[in-house]
Amino acid sequence: MKQAVIQKAADTPATGEQLAKINRFSRRELSAEEVYVFSLLLCDNEVDRDYERFPAASLEKLAALFVGKTGIFDHNPRGENQTARIFETAVETDQGRLTAAGEPYAALRAWAYMVRCDKNADLILEIDAGIKKEVSVGCAVERAECSICGADVRERPCAHEVGQEYGGALCWHELRNPTDAYEWSFVAVPAQKRAGVTKGAHTAGEDLVKSLEGGGGVTLGHAQALALAKQLRELGALAEAGRARLMEKRKEFVRLAAFALPALDAAAAESAAAGMDEGQLDAFCKGFAGKAPAFLQLGGKPEKPSDNGAFCI
Ligand SMILES: [Zn+2]
Structure with a gap:
């Protein structure tokens, strides 16, 4: 300009x-x-x-x-x-x-x-x-x-x-x-x-x-439009990969929270996870990990994420 x-x-x-x-x-x-x-x-x-x-x-x-x-x-x-x-x-x-x-x-x-x-x-x-x-x-x-x-x-x-x-x-x-x-x-x-x-x-x-x-x-201009379209497509693919990773981390958060804080309502944990970014989720998961059973810390997973609710009392 x-x-x-x-x-x-x-x-x-x-x-x-x-x-x-x-x-x-x-x-x-x-x-x-x-x-x-x-x-x-x-x-x-x-x-x-x-x-x-x-x-x-x-x-x-x-x-x-x-x-x-x-x-x-x-x-x-x-x-x-x-x-x-x-x-x-x-x-x-x-x-x-x-x-x-x-x-x-x-x-x-x-x-x-x-x-x-x-x-x-x-x-x-x-x-x-x-x-x-x-x-x-x-x-x-x-x-x-x-x-x-x-x-x-x-x-x-x-x-x-x-x-x-x-x-x-x-x-x-x-x-x-x-x-x-x-x-x-x-x-x-x-x-x-x-x-x-x-x-x-x-x-x-x-x-x-x-x-x-x-x-x-x-x-x-024509060349600019083509360059922009290409850039948007690349960014779209990156965003999709980032979104998938974030969803995984949110599931992980809810899963670990259920063990670390058994009295916590699953819905509340899910809603808290939804508001967090990747760094915050990582920090909480790390904090929760010390309290989780060994099979979770070793990366074992429950059969289905929806089963998480069953662990909450
Ligand atoms: Zn020169």
Whole structure:
């Protein structure tokens, strides 16, 4: 996730040209009075606080990728009606200002619209008042290159560390060839320190979790969807194995408890076991084991777990 700012809230009616662009995304024809238009800076080509940078060429690609993407507001994570959509983007260049990389300063500006309605009224006021200024944006890039040696650090990490100087030159990562732009979100708290810009499929899960934690919506590319499905299947199998082991330990707990605490009600033991995790069950079983008959301690089992009740008096 990268921080962006709503630079100015332009509470002026949408122009005819803007309205035509907005209406390409709306379900029905909207009038100038019905829409609230504002602009925001999504990112620029300066080295940011994570020591990452989008070269101007990356900004141009992002400009195309962000058109049509919706923004969501953090206090309404499901985004019910409280969304804004980017309908236009442009890379603005300042030839008179050079970045640390020696490129003229360039920033990706976006124009977004919201439908004026009761649900959005407070938000529009906040934007006008300059309160909702922070925006998190996420995207996937094909390469992250070391500025010193040019290595793609996601494929083959080099020895250079971002933020360090080598022969007087600062090291940072150049984020090249964006392949996807995700939805963006308004945040009350500045986004996490670690940038969520990733190379895509290789870290689909991690990237998604970051997007979800950011409170925004998520758009998946084909490769990302496949990677996520694979990851979920693997996690599902692991969870199933863990669940089976936990069930075994709970049975063990009830069995040992029946011997260690003969007066204890079996139902109470079962309910206590149900609330314990693996570590707690292990600790109790260990404690009970000293009081259990030898055949139980040696791992012998009663014929059926349901027979346990018969030992309780
Ligand atoms: Zn390097």
